[in-house]
Amino acid sequence: MHDLIDSAMAYTDGDVDTNRTLSTSLNALVQARYSRRDTLRSGASAAALAVFGGSMLAACDDSENGSADSAPPVVEAGSSGETSSGRLVTLTGTATDDGGVAAQSFTQTGGEPVVTLSGANTGTATFIAPAVEEPTDFTFRYVASDDDLQTSEATITVTVNPPALGFAAVAKNRNDIVTVPEGYAATVLYRLGDPLTADTPDYANDGTDTDFANRAGDHNDALHYYGLTADGSGRDDSNSGRGLLVMNHENLNIQYLHPNGPTTPGGVRPEGEAIKEIEAHGLSIVEVAAGDDGWAYDQASGWNRRITPNTPMVFNGPARGSALLRTAYSANGAGGRGTINNCANGITAWGTNLTCEENWAGYFARPSSDNAARTAKEVTALGRYGVGSATGNYGWASVTASDPSNTLFRRWNATASGASAAEDFRNEPNNFGWVVEIDPFDPESTPRKRTALGRMGHEGAWPSLFVDGVRPAWYMGDDSRREYLYKFVSATPWDMTDAQATNRLAIGDKYLDDGTLYVARFDEDGSGEWLPLVFGTAPLTGANAAYPFADQADVLIHARLAADAIGATPMDRPEWTATNPATGEMYLTLTNNNAAGRPVDGTNAANPRHYNDPKAGSDQYGNPNGHILRLREAGDSSEATRFAWDIYAFGAGRDLNPTNINLSSLDATNDFSSPDGLWFGRPQNASGQVTPVLWIQTDDGAYTDVTNCMMLAAMPGTVGDGGARTVTNMNAAGETAQQRTFIGAAPGASMRRFLVGPIECEITGVDSTPDGRTLFVNIQHPGEGGEANAPTSNWPASQDGSPPSTTRPRSATVVVTKNDGGVVAL
Template identity: 60%
Template sequence: MTDNSSIGLYTDGDVATNDTTQPSLEALAEKRFSRRQTLFGGARATSLALMGTAMLAACDDDADGTTALVVSAGATAATSAGRMVTLTGSVTAGSSKGSAISWAQTSGPEVELIGTGNPVSFIAPAVESTQDLTFTFTAAPTNGDTAASATTTVRVSPAVLGFTAVAHSLEDLVVVPDGYSVTVMTRLGDPLTAATAAYANDGTDTDFANRIGDHGDALHFFGLSSGGDPDSSALTRGLMVQNHENITQAYLHVDGPTTVGGARPLAEVVKEIECHGVSVSEYVDGGERSWSYVQDSRFNRRITPNTEMALSGPAAGSDWMVTAYSAEGTAGRGTINNCANGITGWNSYLTCEENWAGYFRRDTSDAALRSAAQLTSLLRYGVRTGASGNYNWTTASSTDTTITRWNATISGTEAREDFRNEPFQFGWVVEIDPYDPASTPRKRTALGRCGHEGAFIRVVEGQPVAAYMGDDSRSEYLYKFVSNQTWDADDASASDRLAMGDKYLDAGTLYVARFDEDGSGTWLPLVYGQVPSRPASGSYVEYTFADQADILINARLAADAVGATPMDRPEWTAGNPATGEIYLTLTNSNNSYRPVDGTNAANPRSYWNAGNPNGHIIRLREEGDTTAASSFAWDIYLFGADTIDCDTTFEETNINISDLDLRNDFSSPDGAYFSRATAISGQVNPVFWIETDDGAMTDVTNCMLLAAMPGTVGDGGAFTVTNTDGTSTYTQDTYVGTPATAANLRRFLVGPLECEITGIDMTPDGRTLFVGIQHPGEGGDASAITSHWPTSQSDTGSSARPRSAVVAITKDDGGVIAL
């Protein structure tokens, strides 16, 4: 935004443990093994990685080679899920010369041993309760003497956050915890073909249809097999698909944007248009999570506002969709202002069109030529008369339709002669097949038209597919689409991925959420015949829907009509892979949209005469835990707060409701993501990641990424918020989650100056985390650069222009990120 695993219990008797209330491994080593060499795999003084390495005895270098072998497998040890553990055995008598030594697991949840011989390592598995893992170390002499073996036990506890919280930062760097490393990956302008020149980053670059775009937003890593086929378990090769939401215009040109005789130069406008959209680039791991991108990969692709699109679903072919480009109303060009995303169960990518309305020009003459229905629609979506359109693109040409299409003013006698309907071709969820660069993306109109932030897809065998979608504008709504078809897991490996989209995303029911005061909620169907007319209000006349296409094209008006709950800027949606609960970030709202006497249970705060400037995160659990449920329970998981400003009892009680402190305070939650279900961090109690797009705390810290281990809906209780405007006091009852602590919420990353942290995914094992850094230095220009990132990540004296980029974050000991 710019403005679903149980593990059986096993015990091996009375073995030593190392819970936090017992002596440390260091103390045990000093007491029991002071004369023996020990090895702590992955140990770091600044983390909890010391827990989890077996205590190991050393070899007896004085053995004469004639006595029987005596071996040691080391002491028992304790760790927690996701930590790296190293096992080292030793021969303490006899001779090990010419012997074969090996490790094998003999009990407990199965793990993969990394390495051969001695030592070996493994990553502690996900467990619901404490589990014992037993390992046997064997030395088998090649001269035929009797082999010797010994065992050791590692006790594994459920996962916990295992890093030290990152402090507030105003540095021009991506700051991560000690024990982690940052690699800059694809950046604005990086070439995607062998023939495309390296990026000069001085404003002279062109051909952005073959370069990484600007303002990278949501992203996803799609695995590739060694043969180039889709592989959801691939760890070392994949396709990074990323949205490009907007541009920092000042840095794209030599001296910033220019205007000549009232017109923008065509070359500048072409560059700016092509910088939007989506990119696909191949990423490879050169070994030990050493990542780079492949410039000449056959999979690399740019999808821009000029790329051919197919319209699909109930609104395709509607009179509202007819343009000079598509007289049938079934095709269009491009996608723009792509914010958050969605990943389908059949390996396709959903990109979502958010703040698209501002790109359109409408001259004042247009109003008199429109029907009342279209005037109401355009007003409700913010395509206003007198607007020149973002960046004045239409001034660059009067004949090139890639330019003139952004002028929605009626100029012909019928719709097929101009682009009056072009705004209705935007605001959709667009499906892309990342594995097929020749495929035509499809706009899925059954999911409704709005300022789509994202579209989290939940698939459960035998249930319909559900898509949860926020409309990112103040006082807008949360939507859910439920497919007519139930999910068939065999479709996950379908080769025709867009055909699967036809099956699951073109026919179904769109709903909008009503959050009730008692902590319950209802999904209200947006179905023709069930949606009444929208009453007249303010500048709006009464609106009566003509058919289902009309409802989908004008989903905001339909949601108004059925009485949905206006929310504080609905942002990303994310689903907990263990519980199925859905999380929705609500980034903020100003006082005009959330006055002190205008709160509701789901949006309960209004303070400092500023509305809800720090935002909150709401979560819901579907009735019966089914995707097609018509009702749900909800509470507010977290409230954002600037704890430095919350310095009175009133503010601590009514603003800092989640009891944040300097280790975890945040403002304006935006991106939301749960660790993958295939990763240890995505099992049992999955790690929840929160990204911010903040303007309220930027005097004390840049935007950030936090890691959390949330509970479940209902783990808190009822709460009454007191709101005041300084003169009058109002109370609002709501439902809140359990308060935050440093154990369940910590700041993991802080970004560079003036950036937004947005876009996040990981490899299937959770050992590499990919994060998007958007618009660093956005407040500057070519003559006064305010950030030099990402060059500043390695060169603090850099004078380079800033670039949006993706970073790969790895744990130095090879463990699972955050644990």
């Protein structure tokens, strides 16, 4: 005879735990008064029917029609539960039978969309709650059968609510670790100097290491995850367990790269030091995979690749072959070497990576005496882009190479020393400031500099939504004070069949080499216009007095001068752009400005604040905490030339006065300063659907006496969800000026601090796996204020221990996961 014993079916998601089996089992309660056969014949049968939703009815019937030993398994349905999109749901079914339970399974019987059940043919199944726009019931049937193929079943209902942030805000702090919310873990994946080939030795981290062409570079910046097939043979955009990380290496903590910091004996940099510094710039492409012990990179992968300032490149687009690109390396102006100061990034729908050259101008030596050898037009252009350092940032031009024919160092001297541009490197600065397309799935491919997107201090090139039959666009900030926001619109409408093409750089030729470059004008009424930078249309002609343009190549190579001429709106350091995958609205970080860059009477509606946020007794007038602007294209089309805009959120430091400074009503859970990195969750998972998560990263100097740099998660509304406001600004002399602007609805609880980094770092670069359950974040230049023998940070060694105080810090990539396996942030 079968014994009626305790059984359960339950649901949990880590936050909501529905009723499981009573602590006193139903078996104990029933058997206290009845035998099993009596139970099936009496009032307890009705009680079982109510508890089990009818599943016992079949058991009762089978038991009465045959022997007790042939009864089907006993199952019990637990209580229904409630959760939110993106959270892990666990369904647990328990069945008992004296003869043994042969099979168990879960099947979705209601609710849209269909979820993916892991462990569906076991007694415990899990799924990620899908994104829904309104509360939606999902029902699941649990079935158990015995060796006689007799079955019993039960049903459970899970109500899924729309996506919502699901973590407690991290407190501001100045700890030397990466701090994440309770319920999350952060582990270090890929650090400065980590070897990328099987025979490259481990990193000593004492300044003696060499061969950075085969090691991770410094200052990890923007990154993107590209999925690989399970066997690692090629591209698979849906794989969340194995892929390629493509990341920029923007700059150097030079003091930690050499045993005792950099040297300049006799004013000349040693060749070995310069080679190391040059190779530590550029990009990494590195294979990563999730295993039983978490994520790790594959040191010996054939996909691994370093791209450095010495890697051969080609120019594509309207400026290819221009006389302004000719050098002693490429007399025809069609080729060049390398990429440098790579900051933000962009992507394409066909699986390539866009890396963007930002503060490249300072690397070149060009003393003021060079002006005498230049035309007035050249002097104007070089001055506008800031090519005027006497030595260059790291003095590479001073290196006397052991091989006189070696131009790897001479190229950093932009002086006009030869009879023509083909005999020197006067035009070498024009080789930089571009968007560079790279195919991560072809290690032998040559990167292409896409000149149609213009030359500037490119902070990024993030795309619009790709809509079949509509010309796609890429949004780009020029990261300097009083610079501009740009948009490139392809001449070719998007064809979705190109997304999986294998000749990826050829597809890039199709969409990125022909189109229109625009610059933004923000009007005082909350509207704006994209102004085309097209040669031959006034004032972009040879008749322009400030700078006579020769052709379209000249316009693109000197996009800043073209934007000046056409009347673009100067901004407070326009940096990263990001496109909301649900609405198509574009977001732009404006990191900060100062009194010199924007005086109290020099504000505009899109850059409206001038105030003081004093740090350690020193005034910081201007817009030291920055803001985030957003715009919506007319007709929601990437092809539009008009747009509406407002300011999504204003950074705020010490003064949380909501009248003129803390205009977004931030509080201790979400106050931030100097927004920089920006990225929306991927549309393949709940963090990028319905109300996508916006990740905001900071690169701050104004507020670092209070907290290290941070990353916040937010769920923004839409352009126009707030209203107009007039701000009263004040400068150090007490002079005031009023500025009208447009402010979005206060973020409130829909924005909160998710992560705080280690000492003196910048948080920059973020992406996730397609399923949203693994987040990759870059931590740049921890301990940047220290010295070789006295570092001010020991991270990442400090993340999980207490290393010696002389341990040198390293830029690194961290992996952030939710302990229960759900979508990060939800």
